[in-house]
Amino acid sequence: MAHGPAKGLSRWLFTTNHKDIGSMYLWFSFAMFFMGGIFALVIRAELFQPGLQIVEPDFFNQMTTMHGLVMVFGAVMPAFVGLANWMVPMMIGAPDMALPRMNNWSFWILPFAFALLASTLFMEGGAPNFGWTFYAPLSTTYASDTVTFFIFGVHIMGASSIMGAINIIATILNMRAPGMTLMKMPLFVWTWLITAYLLIAVMPVLAGVVTMMLMDIHFGTSFFDAAGGGDPVLFQHVFWFFGHPEVYIMILPAFGIVSAIIPTFARKPLFGYESMVYATASIAFLSFIVWAHHMFTVGIPLTGELVFMYATMLIAVPTGVKVFNWVTTMWKGAMTFETPMLFSIAFVILFTIGGFSGLMLAIAPADFQYHDTYFVVAHFHYVLVPGAIFSITAGVYYWLPKWSGKMYNEVMGKTHFWLAFIGLNVTFFPMHFSGLAGMPRRIPDYNPLWADWNMISSMGAFLFGAAQLLFLYNVVRTILSGKKATDQVWEGAEGLEWTVASPAPYHTFSTPPQVK
């Protein structure tokens, strides 16, 4: 039974091992994170001061679009799938994922999807320039020919996500160790189970909407063309029916990660485990009935507007429960503040701030002033950067010693945290102000009224970007020459993944453990 990985490139090409595939997902995501980050820095460099300095408006639009697409589909989602690959089998005492060959395939089609997407940057007509929300008819009748590459890229990403999600559900439902009942599963496993269902429900909707675009562009249909009897608003309904659950796909696994980390460093069990599970399920359910709050200004009838406003406000309730549970988990603990804990605490604070602005955006009359301004940009970056990016970073610091068998450098980790924390707030907090003061999003040039806020944001963005280089260096240095980590790694850590050696052997739990 004891056999190691194959040698050389074939190990990575043909592997069906959940740990190898998890590592590839994480490295791929890291690369995409830097690519999307460079796009963001082009945006911030152009917006450093009023006037056009560095790029032309059309290229600016390509940058905002590519930044969004690459970060959402290339950085955040694959990182969560990578963490699931590594951790779900080890957390439930399974030897591997349920469908290992499909696992290999769902990873390896991703690089092709992003190669298709990124290749448009070098084509006549340029990359997609209609925003990551690609509203028709700007993305159909009025788009350049390269939009077809974008559509096929999205199809492949969607296929990859759906296969990943099926695999995770099959693994969790079929391969738990004896005694690991559903309500004993770590919260990361629970949140991923629910996320996987969300993915299966909405990725086909995304595939549907881009296919309708493809038909409109190449086969003469008029789904979204008013002149042919179609409806541009239909596009938005279908897109956001995918898009709103999608934003929870990017946050629910994050809830799972911090729910693992905070108890470890508070040395106290997670408070309200059951209510956490129910709150996650409620958020997932609500995510299907709030999509039109992204469309408050399209002219939905009053009744519809009210229903979507009330439903959206409701999301604050289960989200609040989660925050209260985390705070109560910390309460009367015996806390230490290693890097994963710092990122997790920053997650709770900053995600809550993003939640507050989300609640403000839910108030439809006020949304008429907020909608499509930098206030919205501030809101979703406060949710996604501390939410998804910080939790993934926390997870990497938390589990890296288990993966590599080596301990990362704590001083460098904390330095990374503080630079990222300051950079993030300097970048995104002023965007609340420029947005409220009336600056629309997705513009390459602006009135000097908003110049100060933009200059501050741009400086913060470069600081945040530089901090991530330190992260990369720390990770590489740990793997190459870190100090040996213990099997337990963290004093307060509990769960099956800490019962195996560090680094985790190539095959774990070939004989299932008994969970009491």
Add this chain to the structure above:
Amino acid sequence: MLSTNTRSLTLLFATSLALSIPALGFADELQFNMTEGVTSVSKEVYGLHMLIFYICCAIGVIVFGAMFYSMFMHRKSRGVEAANFHHSTSLEIVWTAIPFLILILMAIPATTTLKKIYDADDADIDILVTGYQWKWRYEYLGEDVSFFSVLKTPSTQIHNEEDKGKHYLLEVDEPLYIPINKKVRFLVTSSDVIHSWWVPPLAVKRDAIPGYTNAAWTRVEEPGVFRGQCAELCGKDHGFMPIEVHAVSESEFTAWLGKRKEEAAAIREAAKQTLTLEQLLSEGEKVYTKNCAACHQADGKGMPPTFPAIAGSPIADGERPIAEHFNRVLNGGQGMPPFGEQLTPVQAAAVITFQRNAFGNNTGDVVQPIDILKYKQGQ
């Protein structure tokens, strides 16, 4: 361990403080809150915004206060032992119920204001607002007055060759005029992609969607100039299609509208006259700069492949029949928007003449306004 933890926490506080200082210091010059606006609706919206903001602040103080207290007091380095509690049904019920009640209280005024925003009936004046890539068109329904409103900021300012004015990118050649103390209804639509008509001081934001006509309304209580921008990404020059509303007294408005009607009559009259080549070329260059140069460029070389060159184009240099040139300018095609609505017959004749005699297209053709009218009638 103690020193590192204390340092980390002090730093966290110092950072939060440092973040709030610039905000306070700039308060006089810098706007960092929503405008209260100049209508009863915009003031209500502002009130809702502040109410929900204060609610968030109060919750934030409680939650973050508890967190920071816990981070200081419940540290391992202080020698505390971790408690072991992990469940309380009553607590969970309390912190589910209280936010729920707060939300209900918040929903009531929000619903009232939303109903007002949606009540666009019984308007005194109707204005059809149409979004184009990248300008707005305003039509006073029943008044026979309509015009396009285009960015006025010169490209020298945009390209940093000249200092930027106070209303940089927020100024237009033809502002929209409305009377104060009248209910003005905006019927918002689009001729190409989706735009969004937004004037913050009026708290009016409505998407301009092809195939839809969305209604919004305002009743401005004090005269003034109110500026806004397109709020929905609509392509290359999305950042360059501002809105400028002049709210004036009723008598001033009536006078302005009368002048506009006379101008409209004059344009109809002008379409009957015959112009010289020089007149057409000089007018045509102006029209070209305002309407064509953004895509086809001032030198007529365009930005291929998206925006083809006019210099040496078979449509403009006489290789193909002139009717194709008429058709392209008036009806658009291959991604180009139609200009038949927005150019007067004189302007259309002038710009076609100009394009056929500039950038090396030496056809010598002269197009008269009457030719344009005939072409339109023949369609």
